Amino acid sequence: MSTPTLALVGLSQTERSMLFEQITALDPDAVAPLERARFGGAPGWLVSDAALARTVLTNGIGVKSRPAASQFKLGGVGARQGREVRSLKRELLLALGSLAEQEDLVHKHVAAALGAREGVLPTGLTEALTSATISLVTGTAPGSVDQTGLRNQVMQTWTLIEDANATGSRHDAFYIYLRGLLSASGSTFLSSLEARGWRREQIAEELRAMILAGWGSTAAAITSAISLGVAADLRGAFVLDEVLRLYPPSFMIGRTVAESRRGLPFERGEILLISPWLIHRSSRGWRAPLDFDPERWKDRRPGTPRWFLPFGLGPRRCPAARFARTQAQVTGSLLCTVRRPDRTEVVLLENRSPALVPAAR
Known part of the structure; x- marks a missing residue:
């Protein structure tokens, strides 16, 4: 039995509001770390895992998905x-x-x-x-x-x-x-x-x-x-980080696969939609992820994988x-x-x- 494909609109600027509604309607803990998706008919993947996002964004697998x-x-x-x-x-x-x-x-x-x-x-x-x-x-x-x-x-x-x-x-x-x-x-x-x-x-x-x-x-x-x-407190320890965690500057980062890699299911030409919105709100990376709590940052040990990519x-x-x-x-x-x-x-x-x-x- 094949895995259902998540149907989403495309990544163009005119479709952005509808795509945002679709992304925010998803449960960050119910979405698989890597989920098959179609973006306005184009095949691809929705990435809501920090380690996979880091792989995609740092290893030259994809190029910007903008035409x-x-x-x-x-x-x-x-x-x-x-x-x-x-x-x-x-x-x-x-x-x-x-x-x-x-x-x-x-x-x-x-x-x-x-x-x-x-x-x-x-x-x-x-x-x-x-x-x-x-x-x-x-x-x-x-x-x-x-x-x-x-x-x-x-x-x-x-x-x-x-x-x-x-x-x-x-x-x-x-x-x-x-x-x-x-x-x-x-x-x-x-x-x-x-x-x-x-x-x-x-x-x-x-x-x-x-x-x-x-x-x-x-x-x-x-x-x-x-x-x-908290506008007056943005210089305080981790307050701005917590604002950017809950409301990242971009809810999506689009890439198009430029080359396939061993161990990864991506095919050349597929779209990869990395979602900071989902990554920042996943209990896999954060405790009580929907709460605004700058104090949470003090508990993060050095070397702990960061589920945080507000600027890519x-x-x-x-x-x-x-x-x-x-x-x-x-x-x-x-x-x-x-x-x-x-x-x-x-x-x-x-x-x-x-x-x-x-x-x-």
Whole structure:
């Protein structure tokens, strides 16, 4: 008797909300660590085991499952293949790490972007935080980025990236805007990359891809922290980790099998959907996994396998993870007086990042 195949929708941006509903409807403890699935008709596997996820993400078994044309239009390091990915990611990590160390400067840019909205939960938190990142990275004046224009540009760019019938270009209007900001400015981020041979055109392209890929992720973490009543405590031991465990920046990481490996059932061309949402909520990796409990982290012994991958793993791990943590902690301190909502619900913020938000009345 054959094993039933889990039927899920595809991985495209337009299907993301429905896929999130399907994933969150699953019981993390009832789903097999590796379960056969079909994604909009394409064969593959749902991975909800940390060790298997680590194997897939660190051993070069798969490539990003985004269609090649879409990945090309997105650009950045994510569009590259081979050994150069590791070296470029390392250089980005160092450059973004230099910003993460300048907490006072991060605070200055976030505060300027929030403006009079400090103390209230902004409806435009995503564009506020992204505009703060742009002004900081490019070395332009805090609060100088037009947030409404930024959202419009990002939405238009994503529409072209996801449209299979649109040719699109990585050097589009959004790229031209970012390249212009880099023309007469400087920052430690720019200095770090330029010292390693990066051209400003390459930096603008990478910044464009980074902003598009991370759109809404930090805002989702902050909104979840406010809804949990812990925005003021994000600098505390493991509080931010626990927020990211329950509400990871991405509920799914898609890969397409590039080569088969002995001992693994994957066939070339199959889709592998790794779900941090399920991994972070499995009792195989966590005790009382649905409880918000930062104290749980103190009990984890060194060397214990980590069922925690909020920013991915391996060579394609998010290079902005350290910076995002610093920005989240700073923003939490600025919004620490926002009242915790009486009722909450889980949504997919910006159609990509799970977040605990105030429930609609």
